[in-house]
Amino acid sequence: DGGITQSPKYLFRKEGQNVTLSCEQNLNHDAMYWYRQDPGQGLRLIYYSQIVNDFQKGDIAEGYSVSREKKESFPLTVTSAQKNPTAFYLCASSIQYNSNQPQHFGDGTRLSIL
Amino acid sequence: GQQLNQSPQSMFIQEGEDVSMNCTSSSIFNTWLWYKQDPGEGPVLLIALYKAGELTSNGRLTAQFGITRKDSFLNISASIPSDVGIYFCAGQRSGTYKYIFGTGTRLKVLA
Numbered sequence: 001d002g003g004i005t006q007s008p009k010y011l012f013r014k015e016g017q018n019v020t021l022s023c024e025q026n027l028n029h030d031a032m033y034w035y036r037q038d039p040g041q042g043l044r045l046i047y048y049s050q051i052v053n054d055f056q057k058g059d060i061a062e063g064y065s066v067s068r069e070k071k072e073s074f075p076l077t078v079t080s081a082q083k084n085p086t087a088f089y090l091c092a093s094s095i096q097y098n099s100n101q102p103q104h105f106g107d108g109t110r111l112s113i114l
Numbered sequence: 115g116q117q118l119n120q121s122p123q124s125m126f127i128q129e130g131e132d133v134s135m136n137c138t139s140s141s142i143f144n145t146w147l148w149y150k151q152d153p154g155e156g157p158v159l160l161i162a163l164y165k166a167g168e169l170t171s172n173g174r175l176t177a178q179f180g181i182t183r184k185d186s187f188l189n190i191s192a193s194i195p196s197d198v199g200i201y202f203c204a205g206q207r208s209g210t211y212k213y214i215f216g217t218g219t220r221l222k223v224l225a
Contacts, residue, residue, distance in 0.1 A: 041117070107154075
């Protein structure tokens with residue numbers, strides 16, 4: 001089945017620790033995205049990648065980093081510089097960035113602070 | 115970043131009732147998407163709209179692209195308990211490729 005797989009489902013971070021959230025897609029999509037979801041708010045864009053080896057900052061990139069070494073993979077690192085990391089993180093992909101094609105989402109990773 | 119206004123924020127309805135919700139913006143949009151999100155899961159695409167005035171159905175769901183291109187509407191007919199969840203709109207502003215997401219409408223269905 002084609003889709004987007006995020007792991008782990010739940011993640012706990014200690015003070016001063018970096019953690020990495022995994023996102024893999026087998027839809028052959030060029031574009032991938034990371035969003036943060038907080039209660040009562042819409043999705044906010046952290047980073048996006050139009051194509052392999054490319055990525056751009058979104059609206060709230062501070063304290064986060066990404067890489068796009070393979071088309072199917074777009075991991076997100078939440079660094080210790082992100083002072084309020086507790087949130088639900090959603091990865092998405094679309095056929096192309098420069099189009100009106102919809103984005104499809106994974107099932108999310110919930111990150112909490114220990 | 116900009117977010118879209120969704121209304122209502124939440125609603126309780128009786129099973130079998132029809133539901134209406136909307137999404138508005140001060141900007142013109144080229145594309146509107148409607149998603150449903152169940153607790154602890156990612157949003158699932160319900161309907162995509164690409165033209166002003168377009169009316170598209172998906173089972174009991176019908177969505178419309180407002181003729182002013184600044185709003186969109188989602189209707190659910192004869193609601194059932196599994197309609198419970200959060201419904202999000204997303205719009206792609208004219209001249210950009212970025213999607214902006216609404217704040218969500220939380221739907222609760224009373225059996």
